[in-house]
Amino acid sequence: MNKEAPLSIAERDFILNALREDVRLDGRQADQFRPLNVSFGEEYGHVKVQLGKTSLIVRISSEVTKPHDDRPFDGIFTIALELTAMGSPAWENGRQGDLETYVSNVLDRVIRHSNALDTESLCVLKGVSCWNVRADVHITNYDGNLIDAACIGVMAGLQHFRRPDAVVKDGQVIVYGVDERVPVALNITHKPLSVTFHTFDEGKRVIVDATRKEEQASEADVVMGLNNAGDVCYLSKFSGSPVSAMVFVNKSSVALEKVKEINGIIDKALQADLAKRAKGGLIEESRATNDR
């Protein structure tokens, strides 16, 4: 019973027939995303992403720990994603489904393995202490394209997050509270985002940002991870029917365009939030002290 509801035959046929006429259920173009809204909470690293009816909350947190023995110069960065019953009645708490494994794997590859967050900058004292940055993804509503939405959320969160300042004095690590010293932004090397394509009709129709119904009706999906410079950091075609190589070639330019567009939206939201915080915020306060 706790499974995604299968599509009816009528729905599946209709979605396919409509795509053959270049019509999508919500009137979008084949390579058009749903309206994206990125907003930030009161604390640093608290992001809410709304992509059409898919919505999620990302919370970035940090603490000081001991680094791994084999990597004494590196900090630790983990992305935790759990599909709970909060997001969809088809998911069960505490039981890992295929979708959960898949999405966490892609997030790990696109963001963590591409070194979007420079983990070396998280080192405080070699082999003794480092920062452990953790990104928690909570899905609050599911209507398809979880991968892209989660990617947007984590990347926006990393750019928004400020960790407390820490210094080493006489071999002692001192962590300053956020009200003592201005917290430090994380060191982001590049801003990769994923774009998921779904194929229909033996690979002849390719769409981005599929809704839940479109995802269920599709035959295969292709995920591309790119950054603003057009470097491809991830490419996958896990399951489903074969996809011709030309799809990858043609659609990578679409993906780049989308990544630039989404990064633009994130930057705009970040700047708006910074401007809001600058008024009467801690940064302003500390600057006033320095002036005196």
Added chain:
Amino acid sequence: MASPLILLPGDEVPSEYLPSNNSAPLRLGAGLRLLSQPSSNPPSHVITATQPGLLSTDNKRNAVSILSTPNRRYLPTPGDLVIAQIHHSSPDYFHCMITPQAPQALLGQLSFEGATKKTRPMLKQGDLVYARVLSTGLGAGAEVELTCVNPATGRADGGLGPLTGGMVFDVSTGLAARLIKASSSSAEQQDGVAGLVVLDELGKKLEKAGGFEIAVGRNGKVWVDCANGGDYAVKATVAIGRCLSTIDEHELSSTDQRKLVTRILREMKIES
């Protein structure tokens, strides 16, 4: 008519709001329950709400029900029209899904118009049926039973039976209830109670494109088919779906609904 009455679960329905027609028995619709009060002398009955919403009465049918808020959870009530999806079939029954993550409902293999052992419809997994809730059973583990015929006449009134082709759109249960109400009540009542003119408007505009068929299920599903639409069939169906989901998300007045229909039809490039 008196001013609209909003009830919360547990609220009693004041007797002055009930239909005054005493010749026929009073019919209770969704969201209302008859409770007896044995403590009072003589024992009396009160009608209480089990869902929050607007009380709506129908004097002609001597019926009263609660027009629920636009939530997404559907609880089967006897007499409701629903769109169910066949999950699997067994020798006596089709096992249907009314809502995806809820226990399946039963639909008798012979509960179709004119069905006999030899002429019953062969439905596959994933087929859709327009059915009426016959009974919901009592207590835990009770099974919901559906039917595609009127048990009294043996006829499929109101288009009950298998739905072929077309597309299903998900809407809130509140909107589904309003759509049913808007289509069943007379024109002068409509603006006051439901205020939904979208289907009338779509019907007028799409007449040239071949018209459309629609079936509204109380479980928040709307089936739309434009079989005579020719080239416009797909676009018209999508346009209807978009109109319904927009109205579901935003509270629109009659004029705004008409504007929305015109705008979406223009966007979808359908001539009207």
